[in-house]
Amino acid sequence: MNELLNQTSIKINDKVFLKNPESSNLGRNIISESIFLINELGFEKFTFRKLSNKIGSTESSIYRYFENKHKVLLYLTSWYWCWLEYQLVFKTVNTKDPQEKLKTAIELLTQTAKQDSNYSYINESVLHKVVIAESSKLYHTQEVDSDNKDGLFLVYKRLVHRVSVMVLELNPNYEYSHMLISTVIEGAHQQKHFALHLPKLTDTQDGEKGITHFFTQVVFSSIS
Amino acid sequence: MNELLNQTSIKINDKVFLKNPESSNLGRNIISESIFLINELGFEKFTFRKLSNKIGSTESSIYRYFENKHKVLLYLTSWYWCWLEYQLVFKTVNTKDPQEKLKTAIELLTQTAKQDSNYSYINESVLHKVVIAESSKLYHTQEVDSDNKDGLFLVYKRLVHRVSVMVLELNPNYEYSHMLISTVIEGAHQQKHFALHLPKLTDTQDGEKGITHFFTQVVFSSIS
């Protein structure tokens, strides 16, 4: 049942991996433990050797699933965005009022991910931390254009587009819907990171609620 | 004369370097060429060996100036923010109208840096590209807290604070002035990067002007 839900809802572009990690125990272990290890060490100090030690396997076995650690992080973030998109659709499908719908979307994009028991080998709240701390490194590389050509950012772009459509529902003349939504998503991550490490760059009177409130207010005042 | 201006206006925290690169020919060469090389290769593929080959020196000589390449990038971005702060003060000192002042600040923060002939060994427009593409990596590391303790982000925090004061001049009750300004600075960089590499995430009808227009509108509508 979990497996079924897994297969149907979360679909990752197969150019990210050499062999689908969902297809074997070792593969699922790679995904599961890489989340913890990247969170623990940071992406720079995360290596396949350390990961293989942790899961009792070898470096070259991991290389059979992923070309390099960059692709592992791409897999993890794609999974995260896909999962979030699924929740977005689920939470807004019954909402008629476009204003309410956009508000729900912004809350989802700016709040902390909750654990989801449907995917047993993925810890969503740790994954969320990894996405906040590391995901921007995925497109700040020399390979960004070829990765983009391969469709490795498709899920993310689709999510941004989906929310920007909600913006246009409210104001069809608004010129910067994509800019606004990608600013909200990336900005919310950044502000959470700043709150933890560089609090002078943010205003943390009321923590996470502040971030959601700030971005909600930014969006609605900008498009009206 | 250039040297004098150099010494007086741009002051870098001396914990960034082991030996001040301004103090010697080799040091200035390291700064000058590292800008081009990081821009060319990206930060990941930039190494001290490659840099030393380019400037006709050796790896270990560069290590006498900087602990590692991370500190070089910290030096470059600190220099950039310091230089921008200097321009901000210069451009707004005679502006009385707080609205006009903030508008000038946002333009400066969201537009492309122009070449400044006062600093002969630094190419500001290439440095700006480096800051856009690489600077976020500086605080997405395991060392962010200790770097912050050492004051390596002070210039940046001071710049954000300076502009957030302008926001508070216009609306003393606005709760998120720092969040707003750090979102603008980081967001403008991000959108420029997206426009080049992931255009689906932005709205590039009118290029750079669009970005300035978007963020100006976001700021003024949010604080009013």
Add this chain to the structure above:
DNA sequence: CTTAATTAATAGCTTTACTATTATCTTTGC
């Protein structure tokens, strides 16, 4: 002009990132 102090170059070491090859484990056809 000799000695001390500073600075640069040489050579090497450890770790990372990756790969070619060998070994082992499953199938599955008969």
Add this chain to the structure above:
DNA sequence: GCAAAGATAATAGTAAAGCTATTAATTAAG
């Protein structure tokens, strides 16, 4: 039930990156 074929994992490497101890050369002080 078992051998051949195919798939999977472990071994053993290589090249480059990141860093350092040591030696050589240059500059400054007395």
